[in-house]
Amino acid sequence: MKLSAFAAAAAFACLVQPAQAFTLFSANGTIAEITPTVDAFRDALGDLNAPEPVNVDGGRRQINWDAAPDGISDPNFFPGDFFNFPAAPRARGIEFSTPGDGFMLSSTAASLEPVNFGQGGSGISPFSVERVFSPIGSPIVDVNFFNPAEPDSPAVTTGLGVVFVDVEGTTSSMEFFDINGDSLLKETVPFGDDGSFSFLGAAFDSAVVASVRIVSGDLQLLADGSLNSQSGDFVVMDDFIFGEPTQVPLPAAGWLLLAGIGGLAAVRRRRAAA
Numbered sequence: 001m002k003l004s005a006f007a008a009a010a011a012f013a014c015l016v017q018p019a020q021a022f023t024l025f026s027a028n029g030t031i032a033e034i035t036p037t038v039d040a041f042r043d044a045l046g047d048l049n050a051p052e053p054v055n056v057d058g059g060r061r062q063i064n065w066d067a068a069p070d071g072i073s074d075p076n077f078f079p080g081d082f083f084n085f086p087a088a089p090r091a092r093g094i095e096f097s098t099p100g101d102g103f104m105l106s107s108t109a110a111s112l113e114p115v116n117f118g119q120g121g122s123g124i125s126p127f128s129v130e131r132v133f134s135p136i137g138s139p140i141v142d143v144n145f146f147n148p149a150e151p152d153s154p155a156v157t158t159g160l161g162v163v164f165v166d167v168e169g170t171t172s173s174m175e176f177f178d179i180n181g182d183s184l185l186k187e188t189v190p191f192g193d194d195g196s197f198s199f200l201g202a203a204f205d206s207a208v209v210a211s212v213r214i215v216s217g218d219l220q221l222l223a224d225g226s227l228n229s230q231s232g233d234f235v236v237m238d239d240f241i242f243g244e245p246t247q248v249p250l251p252a253a254g255w256l257l258l259a260g261i262g263g264l265a266a267v268r269r270r271r272a273a274a
Contacts, residue, residue: 025201028190044203053091065131073105093148093245100138118225123166123195127238141214158243161201167191171218179210
């Protein structure tokens with residue numbers, strides 16, 4: 001049986017999981033009003049790293065969606081693993097999944113497709129011009145982190161912050177989890193008036209965040225740009241800002257276990273060859 005480093009790390013992590021300190025960043029208002037909080041979160045994570053398939057000590061990566069090609073934008077679906085790829089500029093070390101039908105980026109005006117999923121009159125406009133992001137068929141987005149240099153290797157990060165658009169109620173939230181799947185923090189996204197912008201982010205003192213569940217309102221965008229209901233809170237997202245993904249460390253006990261498994265396998269190979 002093959003035992004991965006991640007599995008061993010997860011198996012032993014429960015032995016060394018102290019309470020995790022963090023700083024919360026939260027704001028609602030116009031673009032100008034939330035920008036200082038967004039910038040403070042960026043500063044807390046560190047310098048922006050290039051989207052290269054390399055490991056960097058500290059800093060942050062981010063996605064603003066705006067350079068994405070039309071081929072993966074409305075009316076086409078956006079692949080959730082697009083930014084977990086071993087080549088620039090897609091090497092960000094992040095993947096998205098949903099219990100719904102997938103994801104969609106809004107179109108650009110130049111594409112001649114309806115912008116903002118055809119919901120532009122419903123308070124939707126971008127924080128950073130000009131695309132926004134939404135799950136399809138569900139308001140839930142699960143975010144997982146991976147080593148930018150090794151896309152198959154799970155990673156942890158110091159935090160994630162997201163810009164939300166048109167949050168008008170208390171149904172939007174972010175919940176942060178460690179490598180064991182234990183909740184580190186759950187917070188409601190700040191809300192305000194129609195068309196306002198919200199930001200929520202948490203910066204932890206060390207790289208402990210393995211995944212984040214985002215709930216964006218309680219209305220579901222459908223693949224044709226319509227909504228599944230006429231009442232509720234339809235919320236989309238723009239910039240994702242996150243700490244440099246760091247490969248999940250293996251505790252010393254895990255290395256001893258792997259060494260023992262490796263030694264046993266070597267003995268078996270020698271016996272088989274005799």
